Amino acid sequence: MAYQFVIIPFHAFINHYGRAAPYLPRVAVIVPAWNEGAVIGASIERLLSLDYPADALRIYVVDDASTDDTAEVVLAMAALHPGRVFHLRREQGGEGKAHTLNHGISAVLAEDWMQALLIMDADVIYLPDSLRRMTRHLADAEVGAVTAFIREGSSDRNFLTRFIGLEYVLAQAASRRAQNVLGAIACLAGGAQLHSRTNLEAIGGRIDTTTLAEDTVTTFRTQVAGRRVVFEPYAVVLAEEPHRIAALWKQRLRWARGNVQVTTMYRRLWFRPSKQHRLGSISFGVFWFSIFLLPVAMVLSTIGLVGLFLLESDLAAAVFRSTWALATCTYVFAMVLGVQLDPKTGRSSWREAILFPGVISIVVLISAFFPGLIDHVVPGWFGVEVTPAAVTAWTLFVYAWITLSMVAAWLVKLVDSTRVGRIFSPLLTYIVGYGPILCAVTVDSYIKEWRGAARTWDKTEKTGRVLG
Structure with a gap:
C-alpha cells in the first residue's frame, strides 16, 4: 500500500x-x-x-x-x-x-x-x-x-x-x-x-x-x-x-x-514481464497479491509473532514495532492523500477514514508507535498498576488480533443478520473495522472455491436511492 x-x-x-x-x-x-x-x-x-x-x-x-x-x-x-x-x-x-x-x-x-x-x-x-x-x-x-x-x-x-x-x-x-x-x-x-x-x-x-x-x-x-x-x-x-x-x-x-x-x-501470467502488456510486471503482481493474499499474510504474521514471543525472542517486539510503525505511517499517508483526491467523500466519511481498520487496531497502531504507552499512560490516566502478566497478556492479544479481527468481523455479520443486532452493528463495525470485514470475505471466498460451491450470480438489491 x-x-x-x-x-x-x-x-x-x-x-x-x-x-x-x-x-x-x-x-x-x-x-x-x-x-x-x-x-x-x-x-x-x-x-x-x-x-x-x-x-x-x-x-x-x-x-x-x-x-x-x-x-x-x-x-x-x-x-x-x-x-x-x-x-x-x-x-x-x-x-x-x-x-x-x-x-x-x-x-x-x-x-x-x-x-x-x-x-x-x-x-x-x-x-x-x-x-x-x-x-x-x-x-x-x-x-x-x-x-x-x-x-x-x-x-x-x-x-x-x-x-x-x-x-x-x-x-x-x-x-x-x-x-x-x-x-x-x-x-x-x-x-x-x-x-x-x-x-x-x-x-x-x-x-x-x-x-x-x-x-x-x-x-x-x-x-x-x-x-x-x-x-x-x-x-x-x-x-x-x-x-x-x-x-x-x-x-x-x-x-x-x-x-x-x-x-x-491467469496463473502463467503473474510475475512474467511481457513486451505486449504490463500485467506480468513485478509491481502489478505485488499490487494484486498484496490484496488477494492479505488474509494469509495476517495469519502468518500472528503465527510468527506469537512463536517468537513464546521463544522469548527480542526479535518479536522489534519486528512488531517496526512493521506496525510503518503501517501507521502508510495508513495516515494513504488516508490523507485519498480524501484529497475526492474531497466530497472525504468530508462525509472523515470518521470512517480514521476508523477504517477499527478502534482496536487503531489502539494497536498507537501502542506500536509509542512502545511505552501501556507502562506510562495507563497507570497515569486510570490509576491501574500494569503488571508483567498484564503486559504479556496485552502483547499476545495484539499479536493474535491481526488474525482474530477477521473472526470478529464474521461475528459482526452474524449480529447484523438479527433484528436486535442491527442496532449494535454500527458500533461493532467501528470497533472491529471495515478492513477486517473485507479480509474475512476474502477468506470466505477461499473456502467457497476450495469446496466447489455453486457459482451463482446473486444480484445486489437496488431501490433507486441514488442521488440525482
Whole structure:
C-alpha cells in the first residue's frame, strides 16, 4: 500500500491525457436489467440527458426475463424516443450478468452503427460530462477500453455506505491512478466499461461466462492482446451500495470468488514481464497479491509473532514495532492523500477514514508507535498498576488480533443478520473495522472455491436511492 500510494502523485506527469483528444464516436449503451422497474426509467432519462450528441447515442436495455414492470417502462421510453431507446428481451433469465450482456452485444454487433460500446448497470447515474471524458481516450487507437470512477451515491447514507464510499476512493480514485502510471489496470468497473468496437471484436465479441468476474476477465483479455486500458478519474458515476453488512458480504463474496478464479485462470501470467502488456510486471503482481493474499499474510504474521514471543525472542517486539510503525505511517499517508483526491467523500466519511481498520487496531497502531504507552499512560490516566502478566497478556492479544479481527468481523455479520443486532452493528463495525470485514470475505471466498460451491450470480438489491 505504501508503494502504491507513493506512485500516485506521478499520475500528474505519467498519464494518457497527452494522447487523448476530443472524440465523439457513435456509442451504444447496453443496460442489463432484471426487475429494475423502480430505477430503469430514471436511468434512461439521465442517459438521454448526457452532454453527448443525441444522434451518436443509443440505449439498449437487455431485459433478463424480468417479472416486474421493467418491460413496460422500457417500451414506454422507447415509444417516446424512437431510434434512441431499444428493448431487448431474454426469455430465459437468471443465468447471470455476462449472459445478459452477451445477448445485447450480439444484437449491437450485428449492425454497423456502433463505434464504441458502454456497459453499465441499470441503477447507476453518469454525471453529464462523464461519457465525453471517457470517449476522448478512444481517440488513441492503442486504447481498447476506458473505465470511470464509481462513487458511492446513496441519498440516505449510513455508516456502511460511508465506509464503502471511502473504500472506493482508495481502491479506485487512488489505486487506479497508480495502475495508470504502471500501464496495467486490474479491473474495468462493472458499471462503467467503455470499449472500442475494434477491441470488442478482438476479444471475441462476447463477455466471459465461466467466472464470477466477467469484468476483470475482459480487462485482462484486452491488455493481454496488446491494447491499453485507461482509468479516467474525472468521469464520475454514482452508484447505490448495500446498507446492510449481509448484503455487502454477498456482493463482495461474488467479487472475491471472481478474483480467485481470475488468479487461477491467469496463473502463467503473474510475475512474467511481457513486451505486449504490463500485467506480468513485478509491481502489478505485488499490487494484486498484496490484496488477494492479505488474509494469509495476517495469519502468518500472528503465527510468527506469537512463536517468537513464546521463544522469548527480542526479535518479536522489534519486528512488531517496526512493521506496525510503518503501517501507521502508510495508513495516515494513504488516508490523507485519498480524501484529497475526492474531497466530497472525504468530508462525509472523515470518521470512517480514521476508523477504517477499527478502534482496536487503531489502539494497536498507537501502542506500536509509542512502545511505552501501556507502562506510562495507563497507570497515569486510570490509576491501574500494569503488571508483567498484564503486559504479556496485552502483547499476545495484539499479536493474535491481526488474525482474530477477521473472526470478529464474521461475528459482526452474524449480529447484523438479527433484528436486535442491527442496532449494535454500527458500533461493532467501528470497533472491529471495515478492513477486517473485507479480509474475512476474502477468506470466505477461499473456502467457497476450495469446496466447489455453486457459482451463482446473486444480484445486489437496488431501490433507486441514488442521488440525482
